[in-house]
Amino acid sequence: MDWLEQELKHALARKDPPPGFAARVRRAAGRSRVFTMPRWMAATAALLVVTGAGIGWREHRGRVAKEQVMMAVRITAVQLNRIQTRVREVRP
Amino acid sequence: MQAEQAGCDFGGLVREHQSMVFSLSYHFLHDREMAEEVAQEVFLALHRHLAEIQSPEHAVFWLRKVAAQRSIDQARRRQRRPQVALEDVAEPAAAAPAGDPMLSEVLRRLIASLPEAPRMVMVMRYQEDLDPAEIAELLEMPLGTVKSHLQRSLALLREKLERRGLGEH
Numbered sequence: 001m002d003w004l005e006q007e008l009k010h011a012l013a014r015k016d017p018p019p020g021f022a023a024r025v026r027r028a029a030g031r032s033r034v035f036t037m038p039r040w041m042a043a044t045a046a047l048l049v050v051t052g053a054g055i056g057w058r059e060h061r062g063r064v065a066k067e068q069v070m071m072a073v074r075i076t077a078v079q080l081n082r083i084q085t086r087v088r089e090v091r092p
Numbered sequence: 093m094q095a096e097q098a099g100c101d102f103g104g105l106v107r108e109h110q111s112m113v114f115s116l117s118y119h120f121l122h123d124r125e126m127a128e129e130v131a132q133e134v135f136l137a138l139h140r141h142l143a144e145i146q147s148p149e150h151a152v153f154w155l156r157k158v159a160a161q162r163s164i165d166q167a168r169r170r171q172r173r174p175q176v177a178l179e180d181v182a183e184p185a186a187a188a189p190a191g192d193p194m195l196s197e198v199l200r201r202l203i204a205s206l207p208e209a210p211r212m213v214m215v216m217r218y219q220e221d222l223d224p225a226e227i228a229e230l231l232e233m234p235l236g237t238v239k240s241h242l243q244r245s246l247a248l249l250r251e252k253l254e255r256r257g258l259g260e261h
Contacts, residue, residue, distance in 0.1 A: 004250060005218070011196035012203070012219040017114035017128055022106045025132055029102060029139040 102142055105151055106135055112152075112220070113159045119215045120163040122204040126170070130162045137162075156220065157230050160212050167208060195258060202249050209233070210241035217242060 001009075113134050118127035137158055138151070145151050203214055209231075216227045224242065228235040253259055 004246065004253075007192070007195055008199055008203075008214070008218040008249075009221070011199040012115075012119050012215060014111040014115040014219060015118055017110050017131060018124070021114070021128065021131070022103075022110055025106050025110075025135045026103055028132060028136055032136060032139065 102139055105138065105155075109152065109155050110135075113155055115219055116156065116159040116215060117163045117166075119200070119203070119219055120160075120208075120212055121167060122200070126166055127163075130159070130166050133162055134159045153230065156216070160216070160231060164208055164212065195253075198253070198256070198258060199249065202252055203245075206245055206248075209237075210245045213238055213241040214245050 110131065114127055114131040117130040117134075118124060121127050121130070134155060138145070138155060141154070145154060203211060206214065212231060213227055213233075216222050216230065217224075222230070224235055224238045227233070228238045231238070250259070
């Protein structure tokens with residue numbers, strides 16, 4: 001190792017981080033642990049959300065279809081009433 | 093094997109390796125605040141992956157690798173070359189071998205001006221005292237590339253020092 005490499009080793013010697021660094025890291029790690037959930041729990045939660053959303057969507061589609069059927073029934077009833085009225089008028 | 097069985101408790105790893113991780117980042121970024129931020133990120137990542145750590149040696153390898161990656165990411169995010177002020181130069185952690193403080197400062201500035209790949213190779217070589225094969229494995233770089241970065245960087249530093257009248261003494 002020549003003089004330049006010796007000087008580089010000196011210039012790049014390890015430095016201490018600012019005081020309290022280790023304590024700050026441990027506190028931050030403690031905080032992150034509070035919000036960490038196991039993978040199986042996260043996967044179950046995601047599955048429940050997706051299933052719930054699917055059920056909700058199907059219920060919504062069912063309600064929309066039911067409303068459409070009811071609307072068709074109402075329109076048909078109105079038309080039948082009109083026809084019945086016309087038939088009564090035509091009869092002597 | 094569980095990390096704690098392998099003697100890798102988180103608090104102990106932070107205490108033992110804080111200087112290494114902070115210095116890798118500091119010598120690469122030349123910014124104390126950014127270096128502290130990166131070092132904290134590295135240890136929080138270690139905390140999340142603690143179960144995967146198999147031995148104290150594995151912990152050191154893992155910390156060096158992640159510190160290098162995070163430091164490079166940080167430098168790219170900030171999109172700036174490191175700038176160093178005299179007051180930013182940290183004190184040595186332990187009694188350093190005798191050397192010229194002025195020359196050390198010039199060398200740190202010159203290293204800070206290198207492109208990111210040779211800069212990280214130089215930091216790993218002269219801060220961590222790793223040989224080229226270890227650096228190649230750590231930085232996932234061909235051995236020839238590591239050797240080439242070392243040779244070119246040393247030649248460049250010699251040339252710049254000579255131009256400043258700080259050549260071989």
